[in-house]
Amino acid sequence: MNSVFLSPNFPPNFANFAVQLNEAGACVLGLGDDHYDDLSGDVRRSLTDYYRVSSMHNYDELVRAMGYFTQRYGKMDHLDSHNEYWLETEARLRTDFNIDGINASQINKIKRKSEMKEIFLKANLHPARGRVCNTKEELMTFIKEVGYPVVGKPNIGVGAAKTFKICSAADIDHYLAEKLPEEYIIEEYCEGQIVTYDGLVDGHGQVIFSSSLRYSRGVMDVVNEDSDIYYYTVREIEPALEAAGLATLKAFEMRNRFFHLEYFFRDDGTITPLEVNIRPPGGLTLNMMNYTFDADCYRTWANLIVKGKTESLGKRSNLVFYVGRKDRICYELSHQDVLEKCSKMMMHHERLNDVFSGALGNYGYLLRYPEIEPLMKATELIQRRG
Numbered sequence: 001m002n003s004v005f006l007s008p009n010f011p012p013n014f015a016n017f018a019v020q021l022n023e024a025g026a027c028v029l030g031l032g033d034d035h036y037d038d039l040s041g042d043v044r045r046s047l048t049d050y051y052r053v054s055s056m057h058n059y060d061e062l063v064r065a066m067g068y069f070t071q072r073y074g075k076m077d078h079l080d081s082h083n084e085y086w087l088e089t090e091a092r093l094r095t096d097f098n099i100d101g102i103n104a105s106q107i108n109k110i111k112r113k114s115e116m117k118e119i120f121l122k123a124n125l126h127p128a129r130g131r132v133c134n135t136k137e138e139l140m141t142f143i144k145e146v147g148y149p150v151v152g153k154p155n156i157g158v159g160a161a162k163t164f165k166i167c168s169a170a171d172i173d174h175y176l177a178e179k180l181p182e183e184y185i186i187e188e189y190c191e192g193q194i195v196t197y198d199g200l201v202d203g204h205g206q207v208i209f210s211s212s213l214r215y216s217r218g219v220m221d222v223v224n225e226d227s228d229i230y231y232y233t234v235r236e237i238e239p240a241l242e243a244a245g246l247a248t249l250k251a252f253e254m255r256n257r258f259f260h261l262e263y264f265f266r267d268d269g270t271i272t273p274l275e276v277n278i279r280p281p282g283g284l285t286l287n288m289m290n291y292t293f294d295a296d297c298y299r300t301w302a303n304l305i306v307k308g309k310t311e312s313l314g315k316r317s318n319l320v321f322y323v324g325r326k327d328r329i330c331y332e333l334s335h336q337d338v339l340e341k342c343s344k345m346m347m348h349h350e351r352l353n354d355v356f357s358g359a360l361g362n363y364g365y366l367l368r369y370p371e372i373e374p375l376m377k378a379t380e381l382i383q384r385r386g
Contacts, residue, residue: 005030195212201249210237
């Protein structure tokens with residue numbers, strides 16, 4: 001199998017995809033704008049070949065790279081980046097080079113939040129009311145229908161950057177002045193806990209493994225207030241959330257993909273779909289899944305792609321917490337103090353790329369334990385302000 005891995009050097013933990021593809025027997029072909037010598041050792045050792053372009057945004061260069069790979073190695077069988085930013089580029093290349101997977105005609109339904117809502121409704125799921133509003137007049141009309149507060153977010157986008165909670169006329173003016181110069185969707189504000197349904201589906205749309213995250217607070221609030229965050233995997237997924245997740249996967253016809261589905265879990269137990277992401281959850285969450293299952297989800301995925309089948313990860317044996325800290329915040333414990341006091345639970349820690357710092361912090365710790373109370377106490381200790 002010939003597998004093209006776009007931008008294989010970022011984020012650092014995604015090197016595991018190249019490693020596991022190689023171990024599963026694939027010919028792994030890297031395509032990116034990093035210099036070869038700047039690739040991690042794991043990536044370099046796993047690649048059969050690497051083609052450097054001056055810019056990943058120059059599509060003509062990407063086409064030339066794909067042509068080179070095709071001429072030298074034969075037809076490309078697989079292409080991915082696992083990165084939200086490159087989904088449209090992936091789809092376009094798959095279409096132009098006849099590679100299985102999400103293509104250019106399918107990409108809008110999993111990139112545009114407005115189109116996601118239409119599919120949710122057809123699947124008998126009930127998303128928050130929302131509408132693309134291109135003018136102040138359209139925005140005011142929508143607010144009259146649903147009332148304050150509302151949330152404005154890019155119709156195509158990931159994360160909570162340039163997302164606005166609008167509670168008053170003054171907020172409208174701020175939103176219009178500060179929003180990005182692109183299409184925005186306005187949604188009614190939903191009360192409830194944001195939860196996820198994450199995992200991997202096979203070529204028939206069957207779930208191989210699933211996981212779910214719980215957040216200390218909404219990512220939008222963390223980014224807008226420049227605060228810190230923690231989140232964690234659970235051992236048991238509520239039946240209502242599992243049912244909504246399975247219905248979503250079926251409606252969006254997911255195949256051979258990681259998925260990261262977001263919902264509001266309301267106080268009355270109802271589930272409101274938020275958005276669909278056909279990629280792994282971000283940050284260090286894949287590593288958290290590994291510790292949750294005591295398994296290797298990177299290997300599980302690679303075997304699926306290369307061999308067409310893979311093993312189940314089994315039971316969720318542990319709760320795993322991600323605890324983020326920001327450089328600008330003064331904490332009571334030093335980094336060394338954290339490592340010493342939490343040594344029995346500490347599975348991993350690292351400084352994060354600045355791209356993730358607004359939402360996840362500058363430094364992240366992964367803690368594992370079978371029960372939640374000790375993890376909560378350790379998290380409070382790590383994030384306690386000085």
